[in-house]
Amino acid sequence: MEPFLGANRLNWDDRAELHSTDTTGSYHIENVLAGGSNLYELETREVGDIIGKDIVHLQCHIGLDTISLKNLGAGSVTGLDFSPTAIAAARDFAAKAGTDVRFVEAPLFEAVEALGRTFDIAYVTWGSVNWLDDVFRWARVVADLLRPGGRLYLAEGHPLMFQCDRKAAALEFKHDWRTPIARPLAWNEELTYTGDDRILKHPRYYEWIHPVSDVVNALISAGLTLD
Structure with missing residues (x-):
């Protein structure tokens, strides 16, 4: 995993540098810094009452x-x-706000030790x-990371979209429905997803397709229940 993690970290360092100086307006930076919200209406509605809650936002x-x-x-x-670049940008935004x-x-799998506490809500969304x-x-x-009675809010794209050929004119399946741990999908893409035309210095990155059944079974196996 480490070579894949290292490549992904470099890729996300590059993305963080571009996204934090957002030239496309995709991240609505000024609105958030002025006290607004960057969340989709779907997320705001589904996450429910968060007033006074302790939340951890993973990735x-x-x-x-x-x-x-x-x-x-x-x-x-x-x-x-x-990503150290992402965290530096996040801290800067928090200070400005x-x-x-x-x-x-910290890497996701070291979160428990790095955070050293529990939360009411774990928040995970879109491409995580x-x-x-x-x-x-x-x-x-x-x-x-969840205290007794705590809950996970997960909003994700369906893994089916990752199985399709990104470059095909029509929807065509190209990848298996589950990616082996040791054989991730490898990509070389010089541009980030916001439409920014600046080139990523580290275009190589790796991803894994996880079927919905694996995600659900993983959460149940870890002791969570589904709402």
Whole structure:
């Protein structure tokens, strides 16, 4: 896993540098820093009542969604990400926003030790589990971060989309429905997803497809129940 993790960290360092100086407006930075929210209406509705809740945002990237959760009334919010560039940007945004959101740099699988506490809500959204080689290990981390009565909010794209050929004109299946841990999908893409035309210095990255059944079974095996 380490070579894959290292390549992904370099790739996300590059993305964080571009996203934190967002030239496309995709991240609505000024709105968040002014006390607004970057969350989709779907997320705001589904995550439910967060007033006064202690939230951990896993794989938080540059922290704008994390700060948004605090702006929406969370009691405390902690963001965790493995990219030092992303965490530096997140801390800078928190300082500019005048908020006490905490940001911690650590790999996801070291979150329990790095954070040293438990939370009411673990918040995980959009393009998160595909960067992890082992969803069963991820689920155990999530469970260990939740205090009794705590819950996970997970909003993700369907893994079916990752099976399709990205370059085909029509929907064509190209990849297996489950990716082996030791054989991730390898990509070389010079541009990030925001439409920014600046080139990534480290275009190589790796992903894993996890079927919904694996995600659900992993969470149940870790002791969580489904709402």
